[in-house]
Amino acid sequence: MTAVVIEDGKVLMLDQDTGEPRSYSLPGGKVEDGEALGEALIREVREETGVDVEVGRLLYLCDNVKAHVIHITFEARRTGGVIGNVTEGADTRPIRGVEFVELGELPALGFSDLFVKLCREGFPGAGSYMGPKSAIGL
Template identity: 75%
Template sequence: MTGIVIEDGRILLLDQDTDGPRSWSLPGGKVEDGESLEEALVREMREETGVEVEVGRLLYVCDHTRAHVVHITFEARRVGGRMGAVEEGADTRPIRQVAFVELGDLSGLGFSETFVKLCRDGFPGAGSYMGPKSAIGL
C-alpha cells in the first residue's frame, strides 16, 4: 500500500533502493496482522517519512502479478510530524532521503508521463481498479 501526499504542486517521495529502475518511490509498505488499511498507511508514512498523515480517498488499485502484489494507493494529507524523521530499521532498505519533489521533476526521476499526468489531474477515476502497475506508468 502506498500514500500520495501532494502539496503546492510537489509530491512526497523517498529515495531508497527498489526492485525497479528508479530509486525514488512513493512511501508505503505492508499491512501488519490486525491493522486496518488506514492504520497501516498512517504507520508506514510515519516510519518512512516522519510525516503524520490523515488518510483520504482511495486513488487506485493495481497489481504486479510477477511479484504477487496488489497495490492499494490512497491520497493522504500531512497533519504533522517532522519530515525526514525516519525510524531507523523500520524498513528493510535504508532510506537515503525524504523530499517533496516538483511534479515537473518526476520524469527525470524515472516516473512516467502517465503517472505525472494522473498527479496533475487529481487522479480522475479515483477509487477504481487500474489493472497492472504499468497502466498507471509505474
C-alpha cells in the same frame, strides 16, 4: 500500499533503492496482522518519512500477478510531523532521504509522464481497479 501526498505541486518521495530502475518511491509498505488499511498507511508513512498523515480517498488498485502483490494507493494529507524523521530500520531498503519533489521533476527520477499527469489532474477515475501498475505509469 502507498500514499500520494501532494502539496503545492510537489509530491512526498523517498530516496531509496527500489529494486527498479528508479531510486525514488512513494512512501508505504505492508499491512501487519490485525491492522486496518488506514492504520497501516498512517504507520508506514510516519515510519518512513516522519510525516503524520490523514488518509484520504482510494486512488487506485493495481496488481502484480507475477509477485502475487496487490498495490493499493491512497491520497493522504500531511497533518504534522517532521520530514526526514525516519524510524531507523523501518524499511528493508535503507532510506537515504525524504523530500517533496516537484511534479515536473518526476520523469527525470524514473516516473512516467502518465503518473505526473494523474497527479496534476487529481487522479480521475480514482477508486477503481487499474490492472497492472503500468496502467498508472508506475
